Amino acid sequence: MGKTRRKTAVRASAHKKTASGRRLSPGSKRRKPNRRRRQINKARLFKAVFVIIVAALIIFAASLVWRFISLPQAPDDGLDFSVRGIDVSSYQSGIDWASVSDQGFAFAFIKATEGSSHVDKEFQKNWEAVNDTSVRAGAYHFLSFESSGASQADNFIKTVEKKRGMLPPVIDLEMYGNYPSNQPDVDAVHAIVDPFIEKIEKHYGMTPIIYTTYHVYKKYVSGYYDHCDIWFSDPDMRQLPDGKSWTFCQYSFEGQLKGADGKIMKIDLNVYRGSRFSWLFY
Secondary structure, eight states: OHHHHHHHHHHHHHSEEOTTSOEEOTTOOOOOOOHHHHHHHHHHHHHHHHHHHHHHHHHHHHHHHHHHHHSOOOOSSSOOOSEEEEEEOTTSOSOOGGGTGGGTOOEEEEEEEETTTEEOTTHHHHHHHHTTSSOEEEEEEEOOSSSOHHHHHHHHHHHSOOOTTOOOOEEEOOOOTTTTTSOOOHHHHHHHHHHHHHHHHHHHSSOOEEEEOHHHIIIIITTTOTTSOEEEEOTTOOOOTTSOOOSEEEEEEEEEEEOTTSOEEEEEEEEESSOHHHHTTO
16 A cells, blocks of 8 residues: 555656646646747748738839820920920910820929919819829919918918829919019018918928029029929020029920810920939929
């Protein structure tokens, strides 16, 4: 009997319990985490992420290629600029937007607002119609010196809906009425332009483009708004007065565009300074 009890005690002590209450038989070891399985899972995850990234890059590259080959060919008019555009307002009604790119134009600036209350009567129709084409469009605001920049920005924001792929909003800064002979003070103009830019940047997430002329740029823009791209109105397509380069140039008021009724209308012509490839990232 004594020997039997000792053997039973030995067998009982040999079967130790695990933390979960399960007994381990003699010679068995506690299981360790399966490192091999974890490594396999990590490898699979890495492979899946890699495949997703490669697929996204392929789609992005294909999109760029398609957009590049879809850009209209610029007319053979001797100008060394491969991306052309137009700007329009209510003076050009009945635009056949579906045919604009076929006529060699890749972009359009469309007048939206003026001052703190005026809305161009053709804007909404143009803005909606151009959205169904490959033409990249931007909206512009004719700046008034008779109302605050904040109220003018509100008018623009209320009128121009944000949309994917739109060009940056434009401030049309030029002398009008009696102002060419009675020009406002620089500080007075900046007191209007500064809050306009601030509100536009905050709402659209883009820095506005400034449309201007040689003398207005020299007096009111140069050295003050260097962070803004310039849309320069100059038939001679000169450099800016301070030697810097413009991004867009309005070089003609005598362009021709075939309208929806087949008639030819006069149109303002513009160029983009960069290459066709850089246009894809503008």
